Amino acid sequence: MEDKLPKQADVLIAGAGAGGAAAAWALARRGATVVLIDAGPGFDPADYKNSVDDWETQWFPIRPGSQGHHEVVAGQPLFEKWSEIRNISAPRQRMSTATQRKSRGYSHIRGIGGTTLHFTGWMHRLRPQAFEMNTRFGVAADWPVKYDELERYYALAEYMVGVAGPDQVAGRPRSAPFPTPAHPASMLSQAIARGAEKVGLSMVQNPVAAPSQAWLGRPPCNYCGCCHKGCERGDKGSADLTFVVPAKATGKCGVFPRHTLVELQRGDNDQITGATILDAAGDRHTITASNYVLAAGAVETPRLLLATDGLGNESGEVGKNFMETVGSGSTGMLPEQIGSHRGYPEDSICWDINAPDAIDGIPGGAVICPTVVSSDYHGPARYATKLAEGIGSDFKRKLAEDFGKAAGITVICENLPNPRSYVDLSPNQIDYTGLPIARIHSFLPDLEIERLAYAVKKSEEILFAAGVPAILDRFTSYEAFYASHVMGTCRMGSNPETSVVNEHQRSHRWKNLWVSDASVFPSSGSGEGPSLTLHALSIRMADKMLEQSKV
Amino acid sequence: MLNEPLSGKAPVLSRRQFLLTAPIALLAGVVGWSFSTGDKTVKAFVDTLLPADELGPAASEVGGVEALKAEFDHSMLRRGELQLLMSWLDLNAGGSFASATADRQFEIVTALDALSEETVRWKIHRRARGAVMWHYFSSAERTMALGLPGAPQPDGYPDAHLPWVNS
Numbered sequence: 001m002e003d004k005l006p007k008q009a010d011v012l013i014a015g016a017g018a019g020g021a022a023a024a025w026a027l028a029r030r031g032a033t034v035v036l037i038d039a040g041p042g043f044d045p046a047d048y049k050n051s052v053d054d055w056e057t058q059w060f061p062i063r064p065g066s067q068g069h070h071e072v073v074a075g076q077p078l079f080e081k082w083s084e085i086r087n088i089s090a091p092r093q094r095m096s097t098a099t100q101r102k103s104r105g106y107s108h109i110r111g112i113g114g115t116t117l118h119f120t121g122w123m124h125r126l127r128p129q130a131f132e133m134n135t136r137f138g139v140a141a142d143w144p145v146k147y148d149e150l151e152r153y154y155a156l157a158e159y160m161v162g163v164a165g166p167d168q169v170a171g172r173p174r175s176a177p178f179p180t181p182a183h184p185a186s187m188l189s190q191a192i193a194r195g196a197e198k199v200g201l202s203m204v205q206n207p208v209a210a211p212s213q214a215w216l217g218r219p220p221c222n223y224c225g226c227c228h229k230g231c232e233r234g235d236k237g238s239a240d241l242t243f244v245v246p247a248k249a250t251g252k253c254g255v256f257p258r259h260t261l262v263e264l265q266r267g268d269n270d271q272i273t274g275a276t277i278l279d280a281a282g283d284r285h286t287i288t289a290s291n292y293v294l295a296a297g298a299v300e301t302p303r304l305l306l307a308t309d310g311l312g313n314e315s316g317e318v319g320k321n322f323m324e325t326v327g328s329g330s331t332g333m334l335p336e337q338i339g340s341h342r343g344y345p346e347d348s349i350c351w352d353i354n355a356p357d358a359i360d361g362i363p364g365g366a367v368i369c370p371t372v373v374s375s376d377y378h379g380p381a382r383y384a385t386k387l388a389e390g391i392g393s394d395f396k397r398k399l400a401e402d403f404g405k406a407a408g409i410t411v412i413c414e415n416l417p418n419p420r421s422y423v424d425l426s427p428n429q430i431d432y433t434g435l436p437i438a439r440i441h442s443f444l445p446d447l448e449i450e451r452l453a454y455a456v457k458k459s460e461e462i463l464f465a466a467g468v469p470a471i472l473d474r475f476t477s478y479e480a481f482y483a484s485h486v487m488g489t490c491r492m493g494s495n496p497e498t499s500v501v502n503e504h505q506r507s508h509r510w511k512n513l514w515v516s517d518a519s520v521f522p523s524s525g526s527g528e529g530p531s532l533t534l535h536a537l538s539i540r541m542a543d544k545m546l547e548q549s550k551v
Numbered sequence: 552m553l554n555e556p557l558s559g560k561a562p563v564l565s566r567r568q569f570l571l572t573a574p575i576a577l578l579a580g581v582v583g584w585s586f587s588t589g590d591k592t593v594k595a596f597v598d599t600l601l602p603a604d605e606l607g608p609a610a611s612e613v614g615g616v617e618a619l620k621a622e623f624d625h626s627m628l629r630r631g632e633l634q635l636l637m638s639w640l641d642l643n644a645g646g647s648f649a650s651a652t653a654d655r656q657f658e659i660v661t662a663l664d665a666l667s668e669e670t671v672r673w674k675i676h677r678r679a680r681g682a683v684m685w686h687y688f689s690s691a692e693r694t695m696a697l698g699l700p701g702a703p704q705p706d707g708y709p710d711a712h713l714p715w716v717n718s
Contacts, residue, residue, distance in 0.1 A: 051704035056689045092668055184712035222707025232704055339715025341700070342708035380699050381689035385681040391660055393604040399688070400606070400697040400717055 005256055005277065005285050009035040011545070012275055012289040014261035014304075017114020018534040019517040020295030021239035021247070022157065026542030028252035035287060036247065037259035037277060039296070040066045040110025043117055043240065048230030056379035060118040060230050065258050065280065066110050069431050070299055072103035074442040074481040085328065085453050087479045090472040091389045096479055104482035106299060106440060112257050113240030114297070115484065120227045120345045120373065121209030121236055122529025123163040125154050125172045125536075129356050133523040137356060137363035139416050140523035141321075144494045144503035150536050151175055157535035158207075160246070161237035162215030165207030170351040180211040183221065186343025191334060191407060192370035195466025196350060201458070206349035206369060209237035209531070216242075223343045225373055243535070259285075262433045264292060264308055264513070272513050278433055291512045291545055295538070298322065298486040298519040302423045303438035305490070305500075312490075312507045317500050319424050321417035321488035323524040324442055327366075328456045328476040329375040331408035332468030333387070339404040345373035346410065350462070354526045356414065359454050362447060364414025365526030366455035368462065370407070375473060377406040387472060408473075409463050411455040412485070412527035418445050423489050442481040449478060485530050490519035504544035505537065512549070516541050591649035592637040593619060599656045600683050607696040610687050618686035619679055636675045639663075 011027050013020045016038035024036040041063045049058040078086075078098055087096040109117045128147035133140040155176045158165075165178035182205035185193065193203040210221035210231070221235045234241060247253040258280035267273030272292050277285045294301045302319040305311045312318060334340075346369035352358065354365040372378050377387065380403050387406065388399060420443035425436035444452075460471055492515075493499025496508035505520055507513040516538045518530050525533070594611045597619055603609035610616075623633035640648035643659045651659070664680070666673040688694055691701035698718045700708075 051702045053691045053702065054689050055691060055702040055704075057685075094668055186711040187713070187715060190712070222704075222709050223711040224703035224707040226703050233707075337714075337716060339708075339711070341703075342715065343711035379689070380694045380697075381685050381687075384684040384688045389664060391600045391664055391680070392657055393602060393606065396601065396604065396606045396697060400699060403699050403717060404715055 003254075005259065005279070005287065006035060006254065007287055009033045009287065009289045011035070011291045011293060012287055013037070013293040013295055013516070015114065015295030015297065015300070015517060016112045016239070016244060016255065017295065017297060017517065018116050018239050018531040019538045020293065021113065021243035022535040022538035023293055023295060023516045023542050024253050025160070025243040025247040026539040027546065028247045028250040030542070030546055031252065032546065034247065034253040035256065035289070036244070036253055037256045037261065038110065038112055038114070039068070039260040040112070040257060042112040042257040043230065045230070045232050045234040048226070048232040050224055050226040050229060050232050056381045058229060060109065060228065063111070068108065068110055068300060069429070069437045070106060071426050071429065071437065071439040072105065072442065072481055073439060074101050074103045076101045076443055078479065082449060082453060082478055085449070085456050085476045085478040087476060088471055088474040090331070090387050093470060093472055098479055101478070102480045103442070104480045106486065107482060107484040108297065112244055112255060113238045116238040116531055117230060117240065118228050119209075119238070119484070119529070119531065122346065123158065123161060123165070123207045123209050123532045124525070124528035125169065126525045126528055126533055127171045127355060130523060130525050133356060133363065133416075139363050141491060141493060141498070143522050144492055145537070145540070150540065153536035153540045154532060156539060157532055160216070161209050161242045161532070161535070162211035162218060163207050163209060163237070163532075164212040164221075166205040169207060171355060178207060180213045180215055183208070183212050183223070183344050183347050186223070186347050187338040188340040188343060188370050188372065188407060189348035191338050191466050192409065192462060193348065195462045195464070198465035199461045201350050201352045201462060203348040203350050203370070206347055208344055208347065210235045210344060211237070221344055225341060225343060225345050225378055227345055228373060260433055261296075261304065262435060264311060266311070270509050270511050272510055291514060291549055293514045293516050295516040297517050298489045299423055299438045299440060301515060301517055301519045302489040303425065303435070306425050307435040312500060312510055312513060314509050315497055315500060317491055317498065319489050320422050321491050322421045322423050322440065322442070323415040323417055323487040323521065324421065324477075324481065324483035325412060325485040326415045326444065326448055326452055326477040327410060327412040327527070328452065328459070328474065329371065329408060329410045330456065330460050330463060330471050331372070331375045331377055331406055331473040332463055332471050333402065333405045334407045334467050335405070335469075336467070337404050338407070340372050340406050341378050341404055346371050353455060353458060356526055359451060362451045362454065364416055364451055366411055366413040366451065367527035368455065368459045369410050371410045372406050372408045374410045375408040377408060407463060407466060407468055409459045411452070411459045413448070413451050413455050414526040415448060415524045417488055418443060440481075444478065452476060452478060485518070485524070487518040487521040487524050487530060490515045491522050492520040493522060504548070505541040506544075514541060514545060589634065589637055590616070592640055592647075595649040595656060596637070596640060596660065596679070597683050599653075599660045600680060601687050602653075607693050610683050613687065613690070613693065615683045615686055619682050622678065622682035632675045633679065636672070636679060639672060
């Protein structure tokens with residue numbers, strides 16, 4: 001397709017992250033003309049700085065348009081009784097005395113590839129039971145699609161990404177092996193696995209988005225641990241590489257960074273008749289398409305719908321059922337040197353408390369992974385400033401001895417929807433589009449806190465059993481909202497009164513309006529990374545659209 | 552997956568501590584930095600934190616003074632805090648921290664480092680220490696001099712599953 005934004009296409013997709021990119025590829029490969037826009041810029045692996053002298057000061061690059069603006073309301077009171085999940089600050093293990101939950105923001109990237117650009121690449125299928133949380137446990141809502149139907153889409157998405165994984169993953173039947181073998185366990189994972197075994201738990205290899213062997217033009221991972229800063233080798237399977245590149249290669253998909261969808265026009269017969277797009281220069285364009293796909297994520301998609309006079313909100317459910325990343329990170333120092341800065345971040349995982357009924361009396365599970373990357377103990381400067389005390393030449397020698405001994409563990413839990421967690425519009429702030437920005441309301445009911453406390457306790461038992469004498473540093477979602485996985489807000493379901501899109505992710509009312517991001521999730525899963533499920537759902541949605549629309 | 556956004560984050564003064572410190576700090580900030588004497592104290596402090604030795608250059612030789620000042624250059628209050636810290640150092644050294652012996656300088660800063668984390672001095676010191684340490688050790692060239700790895704790429708760590716020693 002041409003470089004200039006066309007006036008017409010079969011499908012317009014707004015948002016080029018895990019959902020939009022996969023949908024674009026799935027549609028274009030079957031001959032549909034696709035215009036894929038994103039409010040953020042394009043990135044190139046050469047943009048990432050993991051080989052420069054001051055690499056540790058380099059974060060994922062911020063570019064014009066790469067960060068959305070939003071408000072967060074997350075000020076619930078904190079209580080001393082939850083001491084086991086209060087934050088702890090290194091080096092003196094000082095426990096937080098904060099009295100109110102804070103926001104550390106919604107960690108995301110706007111751009112071609114979306115937040116997969118800085119994810120650590122967890123490629124997880126949900127368990128079959130996770131699709132039936134309401135039927136089985138009376139919480140959240142059931143998915144209108146089941147594991148068995150999604151399985152072939154999972155397998156296709158895994159193929160495109162080149163997922164590296166073990167022969168089997170607990171409780172998830174497979175029709176095909178992972179495309180590439182699991183990565184060898186890092187020394188950190190080996191140490192944590194020994195600890196897990198001592199407390200009756202098991203760590204196994206985590207399915208991840210970087211291939212262990214060359215795959216579809218991408219090299220194998222070389223274990224630098226910098227996934228979160230952007231993969232400069234281009235081995236990590238971010239959606240720009242795994243889906244946008246092949247979508248463009250079909251010749252049917254035009255990709256337009258720094259183009260923001262600001263309005264959808266309603267027409268007769270419950271059809272959307274056009275879209276208004278704002279480019280980086282501030283010029284407005286109109287495009288007409290047979291189908292329109294919103295794929296801007298669980299914060300921006302409801303924002304656009306609500307800001308467009310409640311488009312698609314016949315149920316009143318747009319923005320509701322917001323689900324966030326509820327988790328923790330705990331770090332200590334092992335007595336022995338393991339070189340823990342090396343390896344694929346979170347290359348192993350404990351599934352033992354992941355099943356939705358794994359925790360007595362608490363529906364919804366959690367996953368536990370070894371890490372130093374999530375806790376940011378990946379480089380010497382962070383050790384020197386945060387973990388270590390002391391000064392002088394002896395301090396240098398101590399740092400030289402201790403760097404590589406940090407051992408961390410991270411937890412991510414199920415997050416069930418509740419009425420006090422939702423997305424609406426800011427009453428007093430607009431952005432460059434002229435639309436109100438999104439306002440995120442986050443609240444953790446006691447059940448969420450109890451699940452988190454259970455998972456943190458288990459994870460720290462593992463750390464202690466691995467040989468860590470003390471937890472030096474801990475941060476948890478109890479103290480602050482800092483989500484990177486956000487879900488819900490445009491729930492999919494069969495009932496138009498309780499959901500926003502149907503079982504095929506099409507608006508119940510608007511016959512050519514679709515949603516292809518994590519806003520459609522009726523439940524969050526029990527700590528799994530959402531990207532693979534998003535890929536699978538989006539490819540399936542494309543199939544359904546092509547069947548129904550004959551585009 | 553749950554990245555804490557800031558590295559080397561400095562301790563935060565409580566509201567009470569802030570109110571107690573603010574007038575002194577503001578006064579120091581208004582009076583302005585005494586470069587003739589203050590710079591000597593800053594340099595001596597920075598090099599006490601990280602002196603020249605067989606493991607690498609002194610912090611002041613590689614921009615440590617500038618990094619420290621930059622950390623405290625965001626507001627009049629911050630500049631005042633740094634002035635306050637330097638004044639404490641001078642006071643404890645009997646007038647001039649820069650003129651004290653290296654052993655005495657080390658003793659004073661070690662005592663500062665060991666203070667209760669509730670004290671204002673420790674919080675300001677920890678911020679100052681963090682700025683210098685972060686600057687110094689965020690250079691791959693300097694960490695390699697300690698026997699630590701350099702930048703993770705382009706070579707990566709293909710041996711991540713094998714034992715490791717810092718050379």
